[in-house]
Amino acid sequence: ASPDPLITQVQPWAQELGDGVDATPYGLPIEYENDVIRRNVEWLTADTVSSINFTPIHALDGTITPQGCAFERHHSGAIDLKKQDYRLMINGLVDTPLVFSYADLERFPRENHVYFCECAANTGMEWAGAQLNGAQFTHGMIHNMEYTGVPLRTLLEEAGLDTAGDLKDKWVFVEGADASSNGRSIPMEKALDDVLVAFKANGEALRKEHGYPVRLVVPGWEGNMWVKWIRRIEVTEAPVESREETSKYTDVLENGIARKWTWAMDAKSVVTSPSPQAPITHGKGPLVITGLAWSGRGAITRVDVSKDGGKTWETARLAKPGEKMAMTRFYLDTDWDGEEMMLQSRAMDDTGYVQPTKAQLREVRGLNSIYHNNCIQTWLVRSTGEAENVEVS
Amino acid sequence: EKFGLGRAALPEEIAAWDGDVSPNGDGLPSGSGDAIVGEEIFAEQCAVCHGDFAEGIDNWPKLAGGADTLDHEDPLKTVGSYWPHLSTAFDYIKRSMPYGNAGTLSDDEVYAIVAYILYSNDLIEDDFVLSDETFADVELPNAQGFILDNRAETEYAIWSGEPCMENCKDEVKVTMRAMVLDVTPEENKPATAEVTQASAAKVEETEEAPVEAAAPAIDAELAKAGEKVFKKCKACHQVGAKAKNRSGPVLNGIVGGASGAVDGFKYSKALKAAAEGGLVWTPEELAAFLAKPKKYLKGTKMGFAGLKKEKDQAAVIEYLKTFAE
Incomplete structure (x- = not known):
């Protein structure tokens, strides 16, 4: 073999000087990583507002999602709201309706x-078939961050x-300061349990697109309830049954009857690499198969991986x-x-729940549900290392 | 433990923000409206997205139709076919509509719009006056169509325990492939236009305005940057050969053109007055308008916060220059 010039010859970066400090006072990823970005599926919605x-989950590792590539969901666009202009009102069935400023919120004991x-x-x-080629598109409406905030219980008390x-x-009925207001009703039991009024994520201020300066965090429950730019919390006798909790975020079953109040996100997992956007490029030999698992009803206890479409399973190592x-x-x-694989992952949580197959889900729910699809995903990995989103028998 | 933080909310403040309306009618303001009045308001405020008959345009929500489709493939879920409570329509329209100009409708206008939506769904006659008094008389067809989350009984009980590890199936075959109807966005390629019926969340692609041949003296790079900025405008404004007035007028020929000149668009009084005063949309005037629309033209219908960055203003103006008449 001939010697590697990257080793035998002095390279510019080993000879010249690099950037000084402050070249980028707030750093961005190096240009070689510029494909690790959020992506939109244009045909899904009428406009981007x-x-x-x-989230590019196929390109990330570990568990914490950097804010800059954590998925966005807006109903009337990401608004520009200054801390000085921020107000949070608590009203309804409370002893004293209150208004908090951002500075007030920072004076309550906070949690991480x-x-x-x-x-x-x-x-x-x-739901109806394998459609999008990439873990980013099939499973990327998720992020995972460390939140700093005040328990909702503290503010209600x-x-x-x-x-x-x-x-x-x-x-409690919660609504945002944006034009959609995105109102949702949350049972008091949950409100007093673990809901956070959060103002930091991964150590820094929330990003505009995630509700700066303050959003609600509703652990384990569907993202729509995590109201961004939260401006009002009202204690009520009954749920408001707003648009977001009746016409949307309800699950139509095969007989036309719909489930409502399906708040918890069930245990789910996906192999992030290899996957359609992250093919195997190194040929046969040592291979790291990796992915993510989560449960809105508890902690993940085990993840099994199958290479043959669910015939046999091996238990994976949790990081x-x-x-x-x-x-x-x-x-x-x-x-x-180097042979073809039908890669699957199957999560279990501490309630004993096992992530179901697509067939199992369809048997109970039919094909007309939109939400809460936590099926086992299959990637067909060819001998070339390329991967495709498929369904298997 | 109390911390003594925050201050008491004033009644006027609570009144300003606490507008939610519940299924039992709690929160309904006094007022009234019927479908005849509602049709006019709907045509002006709602039809650009939802269609004159609430049938929905492009991907925007359909508000009428879909009766008896809930147990069919791809059910059509509208206020008439799916929504359980009429209060939800009032609550949502009052707080969140019209899109891009939320919270500007009077209570009577909201009653009238809700009445028109009911009428479009064949649920009331056109002379029915919807008010806080008559609200409870209307029951939506799918009021009984919901059950509480029953996953604990129907799913959790079945999908738990020690899962199979060996010989779980005799054989495995690929039964469906994303390649067949690949609708995955690709870099450097426009989004796929054809979406087949396989998707539950299936929707049709919004019509894209084609970029016409650029007139001379266009900074192509700047115009390209402007195309991105224009995404902020697209909800209301169209450009190109097939452009139609939406909640904002068509913008072909806007740069250097007379203001208030698009046929068939109902301009605000403020803009009409400016047009009569001879306002021409020179790049300078447009930039000033775009920077702070409501400050530049008090009373404008344009519900847009503005483009703060001068380079965004310049870019979008350059992009608009590429659409002559």
Whole structure:
């Protein structure tokens, strides 16, 4: 073999000087990574203002999603709202209706938690058949971040809940400051349990597209409830049954009857690499198969991987023990013989739930659901290393 | 434990923000309207997206039709066929519509629009006056069409326990491939236009305005950047050969053209007055308008916050220059 000139010859970067500090006061990824970006599927929606794009999960590793490539979903566009102009009102069945400024929120004791946020429609385009070629498009309506914020319970107690009486059957209605307002009703039990009023993600301020300066975090529950630019929290006797909780985010079954209040996101997983946008380029031999798993009802306890479309399964290695309502990274360190594979992953959570197949889901729900598709995904990996989204018997 | 943070919300403040309306009618303001009045308001405020008959344009939501389709393939879920509560329509229209100009409708206008949507769904006669008094008289057809989440019984109970690890199937065959109807966006290639019926979330592609041959003296690179900026405008404005007035007028020939000149578009009083005053949309005037529309022209219907960056203004103007008459 001839010697590698990258080693034997002095390279410019080893000879000359690089950028000084402050070349990019707020850094961006190096240009060679400029394909690791959110992408939109134009035909899905009428315009980009009321639309969604997708996290490049095929190109990420670990579990934390960088804010800059975490998927966006807006109903009336991402608004420009300054901290100084931000107000949060708590009203309804409370002892004293209150208004908080952003500075007020920063004076309450705060907490840090890592949670995934998954749009209920994630994988929704795949109900009737394999359609989109890429984990980004089939599973990218999700991100996983470390949030800093104040428990909603703290704010509700500050306003006082004696007026509400028995809290068991009470609700809170939450709405955003944007033109859509995106109102949702949340049962009081959840509101007092783990909901956060968050203002930081991954250590820094929320991005505009994720609700700067303040958003709601509703762990494990569908992303639509994570109201961005949250401006009002009302304690109510009953759910408002807003557009987002009746005409949308309800699940039509085969007989035409629809399920409502299907808030929790069930356990789900996907192999992120290899996958259609992340083919195998190195030929046979050592291969890292990796992916993500999560459950809105608890912690991931196990992920199995199949290379033969579900005939046989091997248990993958979890990078870290699963955490509640947060993403878990799994790896299957394997040796590829260069033969075709039908790659699948199957997640289990600490309730004992096992991620179902597409056939199992269709048997219960029919083909007309849009939301809550947590089926086992199959990638057909050819001997060339290229991968395709398929369904198998 | 109380922290003593925040301040009491004033009644006027609560009144300004607390507008939600519940299925039992809680929150309904006093007021009224019928479908005849509603049709006019709908034509002006809603039809650009939802169609004159609430039938929906392009990918925008259809508000009427779809009766008895819920148990069919690709059910059509409209206010008439799917929504369980009429309060939801009032609540949503009052707070979130019209798209791009939310919260500007009076209570009577909202009653009239809701009445028109009911009428479009054949649920009321055109002389029925919808008001806070009569609201409870209307029951939507699918009011009983919902059940509470029953996954605990129908799914969780079945899909749990120790899963199969070996010999789980006799054989495995590929039964469907994304390649067949690949609708995946590709870099450097426009989104696929043909979407077949396989998608549950299937929708038709919005018509793209073709970029016409550029007139001389166009900075092509700047115009290209402007095409991106124009995405912010596309919800309301169309350009190109097939352009139609939407909630904003067609913008062909706008740069250097007289203001208020597009046939068939109902301009605001403010813009009509400016047009009578001889306003011409020179690049300078357009840039000033685009920077802060509401400040530049008090009373404009354009519900757009503005393009703060001068380079965005310049780019979008350059792009618009490529669409002569």
